Amino acid sequence: MTAVKKLGLPLGILLILAWCLLPVVWIISLSLKSEESITAGNPGFLPAEGTFVGWENYEKVLTDPLYDYFPRAILNSIGISLIATLLSVIVATLAAYAIARLEFRGKRLVLSISLAIAMFPVVSLVGPLFDMWRAFGIYDTWPGLIIPYMSFTLPLAIWTLSAFFREIPWELEQAAQVDGATSWQAFRKVIVPLAAPGVFTAAILTFFFAWNDFVFGISLTSTEAARPIPASLAFFVGSDPFNRPASLLAAAAVLATIPIIVIVLIFQRKIVAGLTSGAVKG
Amino acid sequence: MTGAHVATAPTGGAVDSDRTRAENSLGRRLVLPAVVLMLLVTAFPMLRAIWLSTFDYSLTAPDERSFVGLSNYWTALTDDLFWQTTGITVFYMVFTVAVELVIGFAFAMVMHRVIFARGVVRTSILIPYGIITVVSGFAWQFAFSSTNGFVNGWLPFIGDDFNWFGESMPAIVAICVSEIWKTTPFMSLLLLAGLAQVSEDMLEAAKVDGATWWQRLFKVILPNMRAAIMVAVLFRALDAYRIFDNIFVMTNGAQDTASISFLTYRQTIEQFQLGLGSALSVLLFLSVLLVAYLIVKLFRVDLAAARQEG
Numbered sequence: 001m002t003a004v005k006k007l008g009l010p011l012g013i014l015l016i017l018a019w020c021l022l023p024v025v026w027i028i029s030l031s032l033k034s035e036e037s038i039t040a041g042n043p044g045f046l047p048a049e050g051t052f053v054g055w056e057n058y059e060k061v062l063t064d065p066l067y068d069y070f071p072r073a074i075l076n077s078i079g080i081s082l083i084a085t086l087l088s089v090i091v092a093t094l095a096a097y098a099i100a101r102l103e104f105r106g107k108r109l110v111l112s113i114s115l116a117i118a119m120f121p122v123v124s125l126v127g128p129l130f131d132m133w134r135a136f137g138i139y140d141t142w143p144g145l146i147i148p149y150m151s152f153t154l155p156l157a158i159w160t161l162s163a164f165f166r167e168i169p170w171e172l173e174q175a176a177q178v179d180g181a182t183s184w185q186a187f188r189k190v191i192v193p194l195a196a197p198g199v200f201t202a203a204i205l206t207f208f209f210a211w212n213d214f215v216f217g218i219s220l221t222s223t224e225a226a227r228p229i230p231a232s233l234a235f236f237v238g239s240d241p242f243n244r245p246a247s248l249l250a251a252a253a254v255l256a257t258i259p260i261i262v263i264v265l266i267f268q269r270k271i272v273a274g275l276t277s278g279a280v281k282g
Numbered sequence: 283m284t285g286a287h288v289a290t291a292p293t294g295g296a297v298d299s300d301r302t303r304a305e306n307s308l309g310r311r312l313v314l315p316a317v318v319l320m321l322l323v324t325a326f327p328m329l330r331a332i333w334l335s336t337f338d339y340s341l342t343a344p345d346e347r348s349f350v351g352l353s354n355y356w357t358a359l360t361d362d363l364f365w366q367t368t369g370i371t372v373f374y375m376v377f378t379v380a381v382e383l384v385i386g387f388a389f390a391m392v393m394h395r396v397i398f399a400r401g402v403v404r405t406s407i408l409i410p411y412g413i414i415t416v417v418s419g420f421a422w423q424f425a426f427s428s429t430n431g432f433v434n435g436w437l438p439f440i441g442d443d444f445n446w447f448g449e450s451m452p453a454i455v456a457i458c459v460s461e462i463w464k465t466t467p468f469m470s471l472l473l474l475a476g477l478a479q480v481s482e483d484m485l486e487a488a489k490v491d492g493a494t495w496w497q498r499l500f501k502v503i504l505p506n507m508r509a510a511i512m513v514a515v516l517f518r519a520l521d522a523y524r525i526f527d528n529i530f531v532m533t534n535g536a537q538d539t540a541s542i543s544f545l546t547y548r549q550t551i552e553q554f555q556l557g558l559g560s561a562l563s564v565l566l567f568l569s570v571l572l573v574a575y576l577i578v579k580l581f582r583v584d585l586a587a588a589r590q591e592g
Contacts, residue, residue: 012392013399019389020406023421023463024413026432030424041429043442095316103302104309110317117320121524121570123543124563127550128327128334151323154316183308212414214527215543219551230416234531246424253417260412268405275411275468276475 024257031057031250038246057251069224070252073232077256080142080228081210084149089203092154093195096161097187101170114155122152126219133220140222148216153206160205160274164198165191201274204267211260229256328567335561341554354561363545364562368569370454371541375522375573378461379515385462386469386514393470394477407467415464419531422460423447450538457539460528465521469514476510477503512581516574523573542566 029046030038037051047053061067099107129148133139138147168191176186217231224232233256236249264271335354339347358364389407396403410418425431426446434442446452480503488498504511526543533539535548546566550559 009392009395012388013396013403016389016392016403017406019463020409020467023418023425024409026425027417027421030421030430038430043430043432043435045432045435091315091319094312098309098312102305102309102312104306106310106313110313113317113320117324119520119570119574120324121543121563121566123524123526123546124331124567125324125327126547127556127559127563128330129323130551131334131556132327132330147319148323151319154320158316183304208412214414214416214530215547218530219547230414230527233414233416233420246427246430249420250424253414253420257413257417260414261409264408264412265405268401268408271408272404272471275471 027250027253027257030247031254033247035245035247053247057247058255061248061252061255067248067252069227069232070236070255072224073227073229074255076142076224076226077211077228078259080145080149080226081207083142084146084153084210085203085206087146088150088153088157088206089199091150092157092161092202092206093199095154096158096165097191097195099158100162100165114158117152118155120152122215126215129216130219139220140226142226144220145213145216145226145228148220149206149210149213152213153209156209157202157206160202161195161198164201165195168194197270198274201267201270204263204271205274207263208260328564331560331563334556335558335564337557339555339557339560341556347557350557354558355565357558358561358565364542364565366538367540367542367545370538371523371525371543373454374458374461374525374541375519378458378465378522378525379519381458381462382466382469382518383511383515386466387473389466389470390473390477393474407470409467410464411467411471413464415527416531418460418464419528422456422463422528423532426456426459447533447537453533453537453539457525457528457532460532461522461525465518469518472514472517473507473510476507476514479510480506508581515581516577519577520570520574523570542569 026045032053033047033051034053035057037047061070095110098104099110125148130139133144138144170191172190172194173186176190177183181189211228212230213228214230214234217228218234221227221231227235233249233252236244236252336349336351337347338350338354393400393403393407426433428434428443428445433446434440434444444452446456484502484506485498488502493501524543525541526547529535529539529541529544530547535544540548542562543566546559546562549555549562553559
């Protein structure tokens, strides 16, 4: 029994690590194999002798004119995700402050609306949005994606932030008000600095959503003008349109994943706190 | 309007009612942008979808748009394809959530006990969560591929040239694997948060009383984290019901793997049938509501029964 106990935990840890990393290692391994070896059929997990090509696929994806749309998609994704994150977090901060701190009529309604939106089937909206965005002239543009990303990340951002805001010692704000500050001044000067870590967490989660989105990305864009990375990967074709260039696609996928991995590595503590507080306490 | 009501309140005095009024209006002003944005992209398009769904409207022939009443709904609801995709969607939901609940709970138990490698484990568990679903779809599609994947080679009971995407059931399993891989970490993090709320004292007491590991699991741990389990299942089930990305990437709907989301997308965006597509959008929305209602209802019954038991 004690032996089982002693071995159980390390074994569990190893299993979790294998689970999380296996497909990541696999796609990296795929991206280092030569295109020819893939089309010829090359089963096996790691690149073998003769099929290993180093950085060649990465160079091709980033510099070959044939794949011009991919660097462009990276640019689109970074720009659209960052702008959507920034705007969404500003709007969510205001709303979450009001929800955590103020008594006002319609509070329940706001919470119900955001809960409903979190459950909303995104695909239900692409038809009417497709039609509306073309009428407004923002189909296939950055704003055409930023607006849906903002509204779909608001619920999560509002929950995460109001969970954080509830834990702030609000006496500080009252003290500021006693000293003659208005509600708005007290909010801005005292609470905003204390809330900054929560805001940051909400920002990371929002960025994840925007970076990951696929449905809006493929339905509301038609050219490389606004097509983000996930959509661009789905339409990835090489010199032969009938055969997906697996190793090049893998290289592109790895490139698309690097920013997310970097964010995870740096901010893992905050992400866990945000995910659980937003979902469980909200 | 509200202000007048507050001002005439008999108790509290002038200062208090001013304050209440100010709080009311400040609160509303602060939530207004969020509410407007959320409604702009959901409520308004949804109303438009309901309106469009009463037309025979194809983008390839926009001038021939004509009002047809509820006939699009009739078309959808009497079509075998609609019911088949709905059935498959329910299967995706039940299967992935059930597997994720078991694996996610096991992971949460390990993470709860881990002390020395905590940071490493928690960081790695976030990697699948962070990875783009489309990338995960490709990774698993290539992994299951009979020409350059490794899955066939690693599974001894399956022939090396077995084509996972040649038949319905294996293709669905491959899609589920990708979905489960990606979202189990989310489930396990939520369960980990629930696990942290189970009192250690109670566990100790049960241990002293001679309860076995299984007894402690089913009598102490699980009942005490019921709320966390409910939230995790509700979130994941609704998410799984909307499954789309993995299907698009891995099979593009071939071999009867299409979900209801996929069918709706195909009608609307690929075939430009805005009328029929909108009817499907409305049906998809209603079915998500129904699923949410059923899950909440189911758990509530469960909760009440459990309370009586204890």
